[in-house]
Amino acid sequence: MPDFGNVQIPVGPQHPALKEPESFLITLRGEKITAASVRMGYNHRGVEKGAEGRTYTQDIYLVERICGICSHSHGTAFIQAVEEIAGLDVPRRAKYIRMLVGELERVHSHLLWLGVAGHEIGFDTLLMYSWRDREVVMDLLAAVSGNRVHYSMNTVGGVRRDVDSALAETILKGVDRLEEQTKYYIQVCSEETTVIKRLSGVGVVTHEDALRLLVVGPTARASGVARDIRKDDPYLAYDELDFKIVTSDHCDVYGRTLVRLGELMESYSMIRQIVKNMPDGPITVKAPRKIPAGEALSRYEAPRGEDVHYVKANGTEKPERVKVRAPTLANLQAVSHMLRDNNLADMPIVIAAIDPCFSCTDRAVEIDRADSGPRDRMDWGRLRAHGIDFYRSRGVDFTELNRSLTRRMKKL
Amino acid sequence: MGTALIQILVFPGLLFLAVAGLAGEFIDRRLYARFQNRMGPPWFQPLADFIKLLSKEELVPDGADRGLFRLMPVFALTAVVTAFFYIPLWGTSALHAFSGDAIVVLYLLTIPTFTYFLGGYTSKSVYALLGSARTLTQLYAYEVPLFLAVLGPCLLAGTWSLSELTLFFQARPWALAANAAGFVIALIALLGKLEKVPFDIPEAETEIVGGAFTEYSGRFLAWFRLSFDIEMITGASLLAAVFLPFGLGLGFAAGFGLYLVKILFLIALIALIRSLVARLRIDQMIGFCWKVLAPVAFLQVIVNLVLKGIFFS
């Protein structure tokens, strides 16, 4: 018979439970997890080093690309620090538009999480429903910013696009629809027995452990830690909005689900307040190309928790140093603690419950993009030429294929 | 001899079962998709999947028992097809029948589960190993309630032959009402046998990738998938024969139509259940089977024994 006493199973870097590469090594006794270790860094792209070599305007777009889901969070956290160093007084209307996109992004992120959570516990119907409704908020974001992801709304000193009254109407209508659907999901999650059974008592982080391990965002709030940067260290115009911090005392994955669903409802109310109270005025102020020497630390409550950006300027048009702490990095280190003494079956949902974003977490070193190894390096042009030759030698000519497809399209 | 060969290979044998299995998979997937607000696959999707798998390279992992690894899918397929021959479909008699065939069918339906276990066990992969262990653990959970659920009607009819069982209920359709609890239990146990949500624990992809089938590819995976599809038809036919044996004297055309309706109804029920619930954990599944299903099944047996004493002795 096989030794079922102690089995080590690798979860990742490639695994169906993970949407991005990360490696967990899980030791099992039967179905129980006795130990878990994390190896991070698979998505290290060198954003911090890259930011030092680019201008502030270029960096806005680079920083947004740290993460696809919370791109506005990273962009805004970065730009806030830059504006603080430059001493820019951002117009109130711009602040409101930033908040609007920020809250829509939170709605998008939480709905996406709900679907992923459903999938991880084998409840695909929830995945299909919540991702269908996620389309509504993605359409709204596209209407506001022109993009479904990577909204690119920010510029130094304000925002790039305005929100007119017709658009405001559309947003309010979309939010009404989403609120109705979210109420239904709250009902499903509080009534469906199998869902409650799979989520309760799983991945427990007690209140004391949450404080000790410094988890952030919904993960902390589900352990009764009422921390929310929007309240504690208000940025933009969050001190003008009426909202409450959603917490839960469940301390488990079920609590994290309830907190996120509750935050969805709060976000809908905040979006309505933002649209209703949107002040008139310009959406941007003129910003200098060169930012004076100085440093600033900016905090932002991203959907997954607190996002921290530190920027140091040296008087040129490029930053001296940019430091990013994505919320997942704070939470990921607590995952091995959460996994211990759980069942293997709970592993996917425990990992998913912090809403991990490994691309966010791994940022810093720039390695030549076309690098296939330390001794074998191609630049972008040579890699492209190599690719074309590779397929041509096997009888596939993409240039010719493209031409013939274009011809056929024209005929239609 | 010629007729027997046609019966085994064409109708109602392998070819019919393969077509029915693929059609069943399509209906299951389509309904599941519609319940989830999706379009779902076109009608030929299961067939296309099957053909595509056949054309793919099959890999046998290093260190695996090559013979066993390749043989298991064939075993699974043979067992589910054989079981089908002993189940009465649209008439009151099966293709082959003898006085203990109910027990044989139940045991033949256990064989595929063992082939999944052995196939996974010989794959030499941790995911497959865990999947195999779960397959076997799950078998011990749902098998007893399933056997007890089928035992109830058999006791009432006083026979171990499925054909005689259907004859008994054909004469006394009102007696079917006594087996309602058994029907629900058997349906739930069938979900476990077919490894479908909420009991798809042995192949939970987010936990152990593909479970026992992680290392299977190409032809062998195609046979395994086909055997699952046919197992669904065989299982549904068994349930239809034991718990829904009415309208069996209608002749071939009408009887066959009614049989298809029954099978469709059962597949729709399966699709509905799996779109409504989340996957259970193995410990929760065992707890549910032994603490809820098994006692209710026992109760069903006792009730049937009492009824038998009162009405049919």
Next chain:
Amino acid sequence: MTPEEKFRDDLSGRFPELADKIVLQRARRIWVDVPAGRFREVFDFCVESLGVTILLILTGLDEAESGTFGVLYHMARPDGVVVNLRVHLPKDKPVLRSVTDRFPSAEAYERELVDLLGIVVTGLPEGPRYPLPDGWPEGQYPLRKDWKPADAAPAPEEGKSHA
């Protein structure tokens, strides 16, 4: 008195030599330059007596002009006040003591200092490196100002095929 001023008075009351090293940048932002020798004392005092119980992140800086590494401990109080403690380390002997005994989550942040700047952190628990890959060449510290991406990968020889 604002909370920031109270913090300044409390800290300089305990460490008089820090009195002119504390900068109140704006509401809820305090920057303190701490001499490397007394860092742990100041750090412990802030955590134990001044309620600075949240470690946000560590930032490592290559201060090329002064020939030092700067390490910033960005910390916060639950009421939103952020305290940034800064220490300078000589480049020829950049050694730092780990704070993982107090904040387990500092492990990843300290490993970043090790991998990306080449700062030696004593007292770190055993574990895999982060964030660079296992095959990363020795002595290459990407966040140092004199490091170029080409350093990590020598240019290929001309005429070699890549197939």
